[in-house]
Amino acid sequence: MEIIGQYKNGNYSVVLLDDGTKIKIQLDDNADFIPSRPESIDLKITDKCSMGCSFCYENCTQNGKHGNILTNSWIDSIPPFMEVAINGNDMDHPDLKHFLLKLKEKKVITNITVHQKQFINNFWQIKEYCDEGLLHGIGISVSEKIHPHLLPLVDCFPYKGNIVFHLICDIVTPVIIESLKNRDYKILILGYKEVGRGKNYMIQSMDLFTRNYNHNWLIEYLHDIRNDFKVVSFDNLALEQLHVKENISQDEWDERYMGDDGETSFYIDAVNGIFAKNSTVSKDINYPIDKQNIGEMFNVIKENK
Numbered sequence: 001m002e003i004i005g006q007y008k009n010g011n012y013s014v015v016l017l018d019d020g021t022k023i024k025i026q027l028d029d030n031a032d033f034i035p036s037r038p039e040s041i042d043l044k045i046t047d048k049c050s051m052g053c054s055f056c057y058e059n060c061t062q063n064g065k066h067g068n069i070l071t072n073s074w075i076d077s078i079p080p081f082m083e084v085a086i087n088g089n090d091m092d093h094p095d096l097k098h099f100l101l102k103l104k105e106k107k108v109i110t111n112i113t114v115h116q117k118q119f120i121n122n123f124w125q126i127k128e129y130c131d132e133g134l135l136h137g138i139g140i141s142v143s144e145k146i147h148p149h150l151l152p153l154v155d156c157f158p159y160k161g162n163i164v165f166h167l168i169c170d171i172v173t174p175v176i177i178e179s180l181k182n183r184d185y186k187i188l189i190l191g192y193k194e195v196g197r198g199k200n201y202m203i204q205s206m207d208l209f210t211r212n213y214n215h216n217w218l219i220e221y222l223h224d225i226r227n228d229f230k231v232v233s234f235d236n237l238a239l240e241q242l243h244v245k246e247n248i249s250q251d252e253w254d255e256r257y258m259g260d261d262g263e264t265s266f267y268i269d270a271v272n273g274i275f276a277k278n279s280t281v282s283k284d285i286n287y288p289i290d291k292q293n294i295g296e297m298f299n300v301i302k303e304n305k
Contacts, residue, residue, distance in 0.1 A: 004136070005081030005109055009264075010036040016081060016109060019161060020137060020186070020231070022258070038298045039264040040083035042279055045069050046093045047271050051115045053143065055171065055201040057193035057279070066092075067270030069099045074268075077293035080107040087113040087139075087279075091122045100134035111137035113166060116150050123153055130159045139188065141166045146179050155183075164188050164231070169218065169241050170202075170211045177221065181228035189218075191237025195283045215241075222247060236261050237280065266301045277301055 005016035008027070011034045015023040024033060047064030049056070069075065078084065084103060091114060093099075103110045112126075112135055119126065119140050129135040140154070142165055154163055164186045167176065171192065180187065194202060202211065219242055225232050234244060245253055258264070262277040269275065269282060273289045275297050276282035287300055 005107070007079075007081050009039065010034045014039060014081075016083075018136075020164070033259070033264075035264050037079055037295060038082060038266060040085060041265060041294075042085045042087060042267045044267075044269045044271060044279070045086055045096075045099070048092055050092070051117065053115075053197070055143075055168075055192075055198045057196040057198040059196040065271060066094065067272075069093070069270055070095050070102070072270065072289070073291060074289055074293055074297070075099075075102065077295065078103070078106055078108055079294065081109060082294075083109045083111065085111045085113065085137075085139075091118050091125065097129070097134070100129060104132075104134050109136050110134065111139065113139035113141060115141050116147050120147060120149050120153060123157075127158065130162070136162060138163045139166045140164070141168075142176060142180075143168065143171050144173065144176075146176060151179070151183070154185075164233075166190055168192055169238050170215050172218065173214055174217055174221075177218075177228075184230050186231035187229050187233070189232070189234045189238045189242070191235055191239075191241045193237065193280050195280055218242060219247075236278075260305075262301045262305045266298065268297070275301070277305065 001017045001019050001021065003015060004018045005014075007014055011026070011028050011030055013025040013027060015025065017023070022039075026033070044058065044067065046066045047058065047060050048062065048066055049060035049064060050062050051060075052062070100110060114122070114126070119138070126135065126138060130138070138159065140150070140163060142150075154160060157163065165180060166188050168190050169192045172189075192198065192202075222242060222244065234242070239245065267276050267279045267282055268289070269286070274282065274286040275289055276286040287297070289297065292300070
């Protein structure tokens, strides 16, 4: 493992390793980490998506619009070694490569999430971006079924160690987990967002028995999941929905928990020009970007947590 970024953030240091590991080192006797800058942002750059997922919490459509990701002033204020997680159907954005080049110049650690079909259809383009150092982490979103071409492509991808499969609570099935386990893969379990199309999907399209079965099976499986995957991580919503804290020791929780939403990270919607604590609450509680820089937006989030 190699260090790809290191910086001081308030009363602690952050060290980023090339395998995705983040280490925080306290610099004084204060038990709390008190940041002076955000460590990461989740960034939506487009509402245009051809996938049409029936549970999309962003309500993306084929006719959605792209966000301005080249001339907005806040982009110039992104500090070095901050992690930017670009999500959505991002491969369709016409300014994506120019944006990635700009972030690389600023020494930003850029990750992107794509649907499994996007990974298959854009395999060589994604590889090129990784070859050029424009992308670090690749999230692959898998929902109800794994495409037959996906895993063979992942296994031959030169940057396989940087791939993380994104699995959604209540949607991911035991069959998908069985297909992915014991293959040296990393997974990120995401909470199910009951906003956007995600709200009606659970009411209209998914029967309660199936949802409860998937949910309860995953909770039971958490006792063994670490033995089957190289890395297992969760977003904060999944931690809550799966009651993870109640099923591990307090010492392990204190060592591994990375903090509440809004403590060191927040969400930016470059399409609608707003920011929020996270993408879920952004539908109800958000703030206009206007001419604020990253630091000013972060301060607004902290003040309104």
